[in-house]
Amino acid sequence: MYLLDRVKKIIDSQDIGKIPITYRKRLATFEALLNGNCAIERDVDCPFYLNDLGVREMNSPSLMYQLIIKRKYFEPFNLEKVEKDLQTIDLEKLADAMDGAFLLLGDYGCLFKVINLRYNDILQSRDYDLYIYSATVLSVLKDKRALDLFKVATRCPNESLFFQKMAYFRLAVAALKRFGRIDLTENSLTDTLNNSDGLTQLDRAILALLLDNFYGLYDLYNADDSHATNLGIKLSNYNALLLCDIILKDKDVPADRFDMVARYRNQIIINKAQLLLADQKIDDAKKLLINNLDETERLCPNYMAEILACLAYVCYLGEDYDQSMSYVKKDIQQFEVIGELVAMMETKKILMACYYSLGDIKSAQGVFKSLQESTSDRISKGFDMAYYKEIKS
Numbered sequence: 001m002y003l004l005d006r007v008k009k010i011i012d013s014q015d016i017g018k019i020p021i022t023y024r025k026r027l028a029t030f031e032a033l034l035n036g037n038c039a040i041e042r043d044v045d046c047p048f049y050l051n052d053l054g055v056r057e058m059n060s061p062s063l064m065y066q067l068i069i070k071r072k073y074f075e076p077f078n079l080e081k082v083e084k085d086l087q088t089i090d091l092e093k094l095a096d097a098m099d100g101a102f103l104l105l106g107d108y109g110c111l112f113k114v115i116n117l118r119y120n121d122i123l124q125s126r127d128y129d130l131y132i133y134s135a136t137v138l139s140v141l142k143d144k145r146a147l148d149l150f151k152v153a154t155r156c157p158n159e160s161l162f163f164q165k166m167a168y169f170r171l172a173v174a175a176l177k178r179f180g181r182i183d184l185t186e187n188s189l190t191d192t193l194n195n196s197d198g199l200t201q202l203d204r205a206i207l208a209l210l211l212d213n214f215y216g217l218y219d220l221y222n223a224d225d226s227h228a229t230n231l232g233i234k235l236s237n238y239n240a241l242l243l244c245d246i247i248l249k250d251k252d253v254p255a256d257r258f259d260m261v262a263r264y265r266n267q268i269i270i271n272k273a274q275l276l277l278a279d280q281k282i283d284d285a286k287k288l289l290i291n292n293l294d295e296t297e298r299l300c301p302n303y304m305a306e307i308l309a310c311l312a313y314v315c316y317l318g319e320d321y322d323q324s325m326s327y328v329k330k331d332i333q334q335f336e337v338i339g340e341l342v343a344m345m346e347t348k349k350i351l352m353a354c355y356y357s358l359g360d361i362k363s364a365q366g367v368f369k370s371l372q373e374s375t376s377d378r379i380s381k382g383f384d385m386a387y388y389k390e391i392k393s
Helices: 002-012 021-034 060-070 079-088 091-105 108-117 119-123 128-140 145-153 161-177 182-193 201-221 226-248 255-278 282-291 293-299 301-317 321-338 341-357 361-372 375-392
Strands: none
Touching (some): 021 091, 060 091, 060 341, 079 091, 091 128, 108 119, 108 128, 145 161, 182 201, 201 226, 255 293, 255 301, 282 301, 293 301, 321 341
């Protein structure tokens, strides 16, 4: 297999130490996946882009690959050969291969060609992960076949009832966010709730918090009364956060479910802060986020970057520019280490705005200039910082 052979050569090369640690971990993950070691530990710097992060377009993997190639750490992968690998690999290995290939290349177009060519086989595969990964790619590209694949995943006989229900939930999210299908969203939410007698109490609670958190977005799309909608969103957010805290206090919650709920709790806190901002309650939003920093550090420390970014923005709105810049600088370091380059650049915009607000035009223009540079150049320093930190440690 071309791609696996190339990855092995890169890992075994003398120059492997020059490659940023985040990308090295992704190379090792790809090799493990293709060698059948699916139990390899995955973290925020090596996520399941085609599963855990919803149906948003994720550009950071592509930016990372562009930087690696610009620095000439190794020769570019031959995309035609990568596509041929994915077109000919055994169907039972295709999901892992797609997962790993996206980690390394971040190329939706490459995966789309493969899915398009093998669509009928994928549809008949009875492989839950393959359904979800393929549907995610198609959702990002707004190909309506994504909805069919999510539907098939809800009936996948090789998967548990909980994950079948999760497929209904993903279908609802995709229908609303990517295709604007209110009718399908409503039906999918109903199907998520129906026929749940076989679920454990824990799994019911997790689905309930997901639905509560999502219902606010659905309400915004389908609202006639803005006042009632605002109240409904707040109640949904409150219920979701309450369920999270109840679940996370249970010492018997399995590790995978605990991590899932801890991640969602982080997002729900951020959503609550946004609701407070919508009501012009900047101080309350700031207090909420600061009070949850320690809890985020305890429950899901690798996801601190998200809440720090929100806190930096809230401090900026409250005209506390020095504190905002303090959080921005911490946040940029977090994003650098985990390789979330798009988020890192968005956070730099807050820094630029703070400098302007403080009258430090020279520093603001310096940040602006860095944002105007080519994609690879403007993220190079971040990778270098993460690399040198590793060397010193």
